Amino acid sequence: MCGRFTQHLSWEELQRLADLIGQPRNLAPHYNIAPTMQIEVIRLGVQGKELTPMRWGLVPLWWRDSLNRLPATFNARAETVAEKPMFCSAFNARRGVVPASGFYEWTGPKGAKTPHYFSAPDGRPLAFAGLWERAPNPDTKEMIDSATIIVGPANKWMSRFHDRMPVILDWGDIGLWMAGGDPGSLLRPPPEDALQEWVVSPRANKSDLGDDDPMLIAPV
Template structure:
């Protein structure tokens, strides 16, 4: 799964890999992004590729209940995303990329979990395969754009830490994922040497803590710091 990640990159980095339209702007660096908060996603808009803020936790078009009753939809399983009612419509025609500078996973027993941070070996932003949807709140009629990160089985290297991981696209496959006819072909694990890992402060264990604090991703020898 992917339940916490970071977005700390520049507009220039995003543009270099994705040719985003629109004027350059400052992007807020975030280091402890949790579900139901806003994230930046790259999608195809009316005029081309656009980077926009959306809710993390996809709300399907047909959802009629309050958001508080929505089950967890911040991840979609690669094995079933094309068939599950929650995701199949978005998978067919509303795919997106979630640029990320890294993500967290935990090892150990409940109550003594050790947080690990994962990022690209070459330092580039990661490209998570995602889906987006536009829903209208039945009470206020306000539109809500939302997204989910697709996760698949961990590769052999990642399996030492967790049995699942985000589907990480090669940047050269961005166009094929966003608008190609065979997106399922891209739902595979990244190469074993794609990521690097280190232990970080246990402060990241608390959702909503340190979202603006770059110290959360600093290497530490003890998870209890």
């Protein structure tokens, strides 16, 4: 799946990759993003592709209970995303892209798991297929933007570490994805050489904003 990832991105690089509109802004780096935290998401606005902060964990428009009782919606399965009530409305009308510097996955027995970090071999950001929604926060009544990352079966290379992985789009396909393009040709495992991997510090096992620094992704 994808339960932890990083965003240490520059506006300039994302603008080149995604043809963003809007005023450039300084993007704070984060090396230990966990569900319910704020993430940066690319979506189609009236004028074009815009970068918007959102809650990681999609809140459906119809959800009326407290967010504390919202089921885990930080990932959506590619196989069922078009039918699941939590995601189908956003799948049909509000697709987005979550730019990521990399993501974590774990191997080994419970209590002694080894964290691995995955990123693009050329260092470019990854483009995760995602969905977004704007809905009232049941706890505050304020409107919030939220998002989920779509995950699918792992390719052969990734299957050594986990049987699932984020759906990674080619940057050239993100416009087609957000405009409602055929998911069958887009929600597929990436090429076998799409990622590189190394083992990182066990500090990555903690989801704590107080432990959020570049050394989390340093090889050990």
